[in-house]
Amino acid sequence: MSQVAIVGYGRFGRALGSLLEAAGIGYRALDPVADIPEAHRANSFQELVAGTELIVVAVPVPRMQAVLENLLPHLRPEQLVLDVGSVKVKPVHALNAVLGTRVPWVGTHPLFGPLSLAMAERPLRVVVCPNPLHPNAARQARAFFERLGCEIIEQTPEGHDRIMAHTHALTFFVAKGMLDAGSGVDVPFAPASFKALSRTIETIRADAGHLFAAIQHDNPFAAEARSHLLGALGAIHQELEAIPPEAEAPETPHLELPALETGLPELTETRELIDQVDRELVELLARRAELARRALQAKAQAGQPVPDPAREEAMVASRRAWAAERGLDPEGVEAIFRAVLRFSRRAQHTKG
Numbered sequence: 001m002s003q004v005a006i007v008g009y010g011r012f013g014r015a016l017g018s019l020l021e022a023a024g025i026g027y028r029a030l031d032p033v034a035d036i037p038e039a040h041r042a043n044s045f046q047e048l049v050a051g052t053e054l055i056v057v058a059v060p061v062p063r064m065q066a067v068l069e070n071l072l073p074h075l076r077p078e079q080l081v082l083d084v085g086s087v088k089v090k091p092v093h094a095l096n097a098v099l100g101t102r103v104p105w106v107g108t109h110p111l112f113g114p115l116s117l118a119m120a121e122r123p124l125r126v127v128v129c130p131n132p133l134h135p136n137a138a139r140q141a142r143a144f145f146e147r148l149g150c151e152i153i154e155q156t157p158e159g160h161d162r163i164m165a166h167t168h169a170l171t172f173f174v175a176k177g178m179l180d181a182g183s184g185v186d187v188p189f190a191p192a193s194f195k196a197l198s199r200t201i202e203t204i205r206a207d208a209g210h211l212f213a214a215i216q217h218d219n220p221f222a223a224e225a226r227s228h229l230l231g232a233l234g235a236i237h238q239e240l241e242a243i244p245p246e247a248e249a250p251e252t253p254h255l256e257l258p259a260l261e262t263g264l265p266e267l268t269e270t271r272e273l274i275d276q277v278d279r280e281l282v283e284l285l286a287r288r289a290e291l292a293r294r295a296l297q298a299k300a301q302a303g304q305p306v307p308d309p310a311r312e313e314a315m316v317a318s319r320r321a322w323a324a325e326r327g328l329d330p331e332g333v334e335a336i337f338r339a340v341l342r343f344s345r346r347a348q349h350t351k352g
């Protein structure tokens with residue numbers, strides 16, 4: 001495929017650039033403020049779109065319409081424009097209003113960002129919103145993202161935003177509320193339940209403000225989802241307040257615990273938890289394999305030897321020490337990591 005043009009080299013534009021590079025696809029980017037490496041920098045829309053089939057618009061949602069208006073005079077009908085905004089109704093409206101039937105376009109939302117890419121999380125998923133004006137555009141967008149190793153989900157812009165209002169928007173809303181109420185992530189210890197949310201709190205801290213504003217303000221369904229949540233939280237709070245301090249078990253509809261199964265409920269539950277942990281271990285092995293492939297590429301570029309016995313011995317020693325700190329048998333943990341390293345060396349040479 002020809003070079004990809006990226007309009008906007010913010011957090012997502014840069015992350016997309018690194019994905020394209022990993023897939024061996026060239027790209028050029030244009031951004032009036034961001035620092036773009038010389039080899040990828042375009043200095044005008046004209047220079048950016050010359051010789052490209054695909055233009056990715058990665059700008060904050062409120063800037064979308066104006067950017068598309070500036071881009072339009074430089075576009076040709078054989079090119080394809082896609083946006084990557086975190087909401088879909090508004091950007092698709094802008095694409096329709098500015099490009100209409102003149103240039104093919106399609107709305108997309110990659111459900112990953114710089115943090116998930118850095119942590120080699122898989123699968124990478126992208127929502128694509130086909131539109132009747134350009135039926136081929138969704139197919140082309142699918143082929144493009146599949147080349148980057150992504151899985152595709154098709155949705156209407158409304159369907160996307162409704163789901164996001166109850167997931168993305170509410171998670172960020174809760175996390176921001178907790179951050180503002182003083183639940184910082186710099187605490188000496190935390191239960192797993194908090195750790196799951198602390199990543200969202202970190203994302204909000206790192207965010208330039210665009211993402212939070214976009215997923216709340218630019219999603220037409222987010223305000224309603226937030227008020228439902230506030231209503232539900234208020235009801236739970238009231239029920240908790242109403243329980244007398246000496247009461248044994250709360251008898252309230254919101255606070256009832258699920259009924260226990262017959263048979264050996266403890267064994268069933270424990271086995272379910274073990275299955276869950278093993279699934280997470282497999283997921284971690286997949287992420288680790290991806291990171292090992294990255295290490296291999298970096299070493300190949302630097303001309304360093306691939307298997308690194310010294311690094312492996314140092315790793316085994318540190319894992320033994322971690323095991324001992326955690327009260328686990330260092331010999332057993334060493335054997336596991338030797339197997340992981342064998343697996344890793346094999347995975348470095350296969351495609352993930």
Ligand SMILES: O=C(O)C(=O)C[C@]1(C(=O)O)C=C[C@@H](O)C=C1
Binds near residue numbers: 299308309344
């Ligand atoms: O750290 C590296 O150099 C890697 O290639 C990664 C890795 C690993 O899986 O951790 C794989 C093979 C090397 O022998 C050492 C370590």
